[in-house]
Structures are given as C-alpha cells and as structure tokens.
Amino acid sequence: MKIGELAERTGIPPRMLRYYEEQGLLVSERSANGYRSYDEADVERATRARGLVQAGLTTRLAKVVLDVERQCAMAQPTCSRELAEMLATELAALDERLACLTKSRDAVAEYLALTRNGDLLRAVGAA
Known part of the structure; x- marks a missing residue:
C-alpha cells in the first residue's frame, strides 16, 4: 500500500509517517518510481509507534521498544x-x-x- 492508504488506515498524517521512517520506526520498500510501499505489518507498527511517542517516549526509545517487541516474538530474543x-x-x-x-x-x-x-x-x- 502507498503512504496515503497507510495514513488513512492509521489516522497518522503522511508527513508524520515520513518522519517515523526518518527516525527508523518504519521501513518502506521503494518502487521503481520512488514511491513508498508498505505492507499490513506496517499498519500495526505505525499505530504502535504513534502510541509510544504519544505516551512520552522519544522516537529513539520507541524504536528500541518496537524492535524488542519484534524480538520477543522470536523463540530466543537477544539483549x-x-x-x-x-x-x-x-x-x-x-x-x-x-x-x-x-x-x-x-x-x-x-x-x-x-x-x-x-x-x-x-x-x-x-x-
């Protein structure tokens, strides 16, 4: 999905989604024409990132938390x-x-x- 659809589905403005990407909270694929492309997992990750930032975490720490959550889903997370x-x-x-x-x-x-x-x-x- 393109950034506009991600924005619509999450309620997060495209400008904020781009900022999240700059901060490493989101990662998009780029098509040949340079458009960002996101998948279903990015809907949850963007929503979670917004919640963490709104709760007072810095974007740096929010990235750490998101990465830790992803690792917790693995059998043997490392830290x-x-x-x-x-x-x-x-x-x-x-x-x-x-x-x-x-x-x-x-x-x-x-x-x-x-x-x-x-x-x-x-x-x-x-x-």
Missing part, C-alpha cells in the same frame, strides 16, 4: 547488557510517570465525584 540497562532505566521512568498520571486521574475523578456532575464518571468509565 545486550547495555540495552538491558537502558530499558531498566526507562522502565523505572515509565513507572514514575504512570504513578503521577494515576494520582492526577484519581484527583480529577474524586473532584468530579464530589460535584453535582459526578454522573459523568460513569460516562467515561472512571467510576
């Missing part, structure tokens, strides 16, 4: 000590961010629950 240390550090940072987000979410939910608009909690599944 250097340096990569393991980097991932452990990032895991700790993600845990801190999750704790902060959870605290913020709980504060907002508590505030809403105390107002006359508490019914909105059920509408967003935060009850």
